[in-house]
Amino acid sequence: MADAVDGEYMMRQQLAPGCGEVLSFLYGKGFRFAVVTSRSPKLRDAALMFIQHHGLSIKYFHVTDHSPKGYLVNKLHARAFFDDGLYNLVPLVDSFVLPVFIRQPWNTHETAPSRSSGIVAVINWVEFGKQMLYLKEVHEAICYFNKWENAYFNL
Helix, strand or coil: CHHHCCHHHHHCCCCCCCHHHHHHHHHHCCCCCEEEECCCHHHHHHHHHHHHHCCCCCCEEEECCCCCHHHHHHHCCCCEEEECCHHHHHHHCCCCCEEEEECCHHHCCCCCCCHHHCCEEECCHHHHHHHHHHHHHHHHHHHHHHCCCCCHHHC
8 A cells, every 4th residue: 555655645744743853863863864665666755755855864765675674774784673563573583683663553453562572662753762872872881891893893
């Protein structure tokens, strides 16, 4: 159904509460964001327009060509992957990428992951921001105590 949505409809959608502020705040703290998608060219273009229209701090856009998102996420040396579908997050559980599941009105049918699953569940963008700040603090502490540079190649 998502592929049938045109750019005009997407541009009429409201930005989720807190999204722009959280992304902007995290960007100021050194975070960088990428969209990873396997959507049709029409929908990808609409998503790019939406990001630009709302001035979101998302500078990278990657297309998976229907290969698993986890492959590209690992290749990008991402520290976290945020998605509203558990099927995209489960393959990342045993990786070095923190899978973050956001509860949305359209995914209430999915059972929330348990804390022991390795997937962090959040209910909004503010919670996502808090999880990312915690992840940053953990990475900084690990690097500090091991005298490593806090960089993607030490992930």
